[in-house]
Amino acid sequence: MTDRFVVIYGDPGLGVHNAxxxxxxxxxxxxxxxxxxxxxxxxxxxxxxxxxxxxxxxxELVADIDAGNVAYLAYFGHSWAWDxxxxxxxxWRIFRTxxxxxxxxxxxxxxxxxNLGETRNATTAAVADLPQGKxxxxxxxxxxxxxxxxxxxxxxxxxxxxxxxSNPMAALLAHHLKVEVYGCENSGGSLFTQDPRLGRGQRAVxxxxxxxxxxxxxxxxxxxxxxxxxxxxxx
Amino acid sequence: xxxxxxxxLVGLELLSPGVALVEGAGSLCIAPIEAPRGGEKSxxxxxxxxxxxxxxxxxxxRSSIAVAADHGTLVExxxxxxxxxxxxxxxxxxxxxxxxxxxxxxxxxxxxNALYETWSLTPRAGMGKFCPCEPQR
Numbered sequence: 001m002t003d004r005f006v007v008i009y010g011d012p013g014l015g016v017h018n019a020x021x022x023x024x025x026x027x028x029x030x031x032x033x034x035x036x037x038x039x040x041x042x043x044x045x046x047x048x049x050x051x052x053x054x055x056x057x058x059x060e061l062v063a064d065i066d067a068g069n070v071a072y073l074a075y076f077g078h079s080w081a082w083d084x085x086x087x088x089x090x091x092w093r094i095f096r097t098x099x100x101x102x103x104x105x106x107x108x109x110x111x112x113x114x115n116l117g118e119t120r121n122a123t124t125a126a127v128a129d130l131p132q133g134k135x136x137x138x139x140x141x142x143x144x145x146x147x148x149x150x151x152x153x154x155x156x157x158x159x160x161x162x163x164x165x166s167n168p169m170a171a172l173l174a175h176h177l178k179v180e181v182y183g184c185e186n187s188g189g190s191l192f193t194q195d196p197r198l199g200r201g202q203r204a205v206x207x208x209x210x211x212x213x214x215x216x217x218x219x220x221x222x223x224x225x226x227x228x229x230x231x232x233x234x235x
Numbered sequence: 236x237x238x239x240x241x242x243x244l245v246g247l248e249l250l251s252p253g254v255a256l257v258e259g260a261g262s263l264c265i266a267p268i269e270a271p272r273g274g275e276k277s278x279x280x281x282x283x284x285x286x287x288x289x290x291x292x293x294x295x296x297r298s299s300i301a302v303a304a305d306h307g308t309l310v311e312x313x314x315x316x317x318x319x320x321x322x323x324x325x326x327x328x329x330x331x332x333x334x335x336x337x338x339x340x341x342x343x344x345x346x347x348n349a350l351y352e353t354w355s356l357t358p359r360a361g362m363g364k365f366c367p368c369e370p371q372r
Contacts, residue, residue: 013278016365017350078278080351105350110279123277160351189351207338213361 003048003071003136003151006064007031008055010077011108017078022192025221026158027052027076029199032220034072040200041182041232043072043151046141055106058113058125071136071153076223078105079159081168102169102183104159118172127172135179156232157183158223160190163233174235185233186225194219201230261315261337264359264368265292265300265308266346282349287325292345294335295319302347307368315341323354330354 009027012019031052033039048071055061065073082100086093103124107114115124135153155173157163162183163170170183191210197203199222210226224230271285290302300308313319319335331354335343340358344366347354359366 011278013350015281016346016348017278017281078350105278108278110274110277114277114279115275121275123275123279189348189353189355211340211358211361 001069003069003139004067005034005043005045005048005050005072006070007034007050007052007074008061008064008076009053010075010104010106011056013078013105014108019078019192021217022215022221023076023223024054025215025217026192026223027074029220029222030074030076030158038196038200042074042156043154044141044149046151056109056114057107057111058116058129061106061116062129062131065134066131068134069136070134071139071151073135073155074158075104075155076158079103079157079162079169080105081161081163081165084166099167100165101167102161102165102172104157104169116169118167127169127176130173130176132177135177153179155179155181157181160184160225161187163235168235170233170235181235182232183235184225185231186227188225188227190223191226193222193224196220196222198222198224198230201232204229259315260311261313261341261343262359262368263294263310263313263319263321263335264342264344264366265302265310266344266362266366266368267304267307268302268347269349270304276350278350285349285352287330287352289326290330290347291324291327293322293324299324307366309368313337321345321356 007027007030009023031050034042034045034050053064081102084096084100085098087095087097101118104116110123113125117124120126138150138152141149141151157170162168163185164187168183170181174181193199193209198209205226268290269282272280272282274280274283276283291299292302293299294310315337321333321335322329323331333356335356342359344357344359344362346366
């Protein structure tokens with residue numbers, strides 16, 4: 001069976017959190033970039049298929065990877081990593097009272113599995129609920145110059161704080177699924193850009209990027225952290 | 236052509252008494268906050284489980300302003316040329332400090348993201364209906 005590259009995007013969100021079509025546009029741009037090999041760090045496609053899906057819950061995500069042989073999984077959508085909480089005296093951290101944790105906020109309906117988190121809850125599926133063994137083993141590929149490259153399966157999270165803090169979603173996924181997972185370690189939220197240099201992490205965000213609203217529906221779009229240069233961290 | 240357009244804009248400002256350019260003052264709209272709700276936090280329930288019951292905002296050491304759940308609060312007459320210190324209190328405990336600089340946007344919005352429990356300053360023009368404020372009477 002051919003290895004699969006799976007790109008998924010979550011619900012836009014409601015009210016002030018509504019990202020409109022921008023997750024979908026970013027996911028479609030990423031699909032094109034996988035084919036064109038223009039996004040740094042993504043495994044080489046080398047004849048594999050790219051599949052694009054909209055998901056509104058963890059069960060839908062599981063259905064999309066359940067056929068196995070996933071060489072690459074990219075998620076576009078709402079996410080966060082909560083800060084550790086400390087007992088403080090006069091703003092001095094004395095000891096940690098609780099550890100922060102990462103979450104994907106995939107679906108906008110209050111149904112089981114609309115979130116993915118560390119522990120199971122009414123609307124949250126646990127990372128442990130994701131099936132193991134669905135990702136492809138390291139594969140030898142012929143390189144462009146004729147050499148042999150080894151392609152390892154990878155997950156990449158495009159959303160707020162995917163790799164931030166002591167216990168982000170990227171760490172939880174890497175630990176459970178035993179694959180390399182990349183998430184941004186920037187501390188802030190995210191924005192969308194139609195500038196390829198910013199989208200590919202080649203420059204820092206400016207105030208005009210933050211204020212940009214005139215999105216062209218047919219232009220390439222990227223989701224990046226709102227502060228600094230996008231920094232993907234591997235777990 | 237550009238010079239004509241610029242003159243036209245300046246003319247409009249001069250003909251509009253009370254606009255911020257004449258007064259040289261900026262404003263900050265403190266957007267209404269989504270009250271904490273029970274249940275688990277999700278896109279369908281962004282404020283689910285939020286711990287803080289009441290937020291207040293202090294600007295440049297002035298009196299605290301309670302953040303309302305049902306309406307925005309407009310703070311006017313802020314010096315456009317100065318940087319302002321915005322301190323946010325959650326249930327009376329200092330939570331966050333932001334620096335407000337107006338730049339080219341003289342109407343700014345302070346808003347709370349109930350999903351991620353973060354505060355942000357954003358030009359008000361980009362916030363639309365999510366930052367509703369009427370002038371104080």
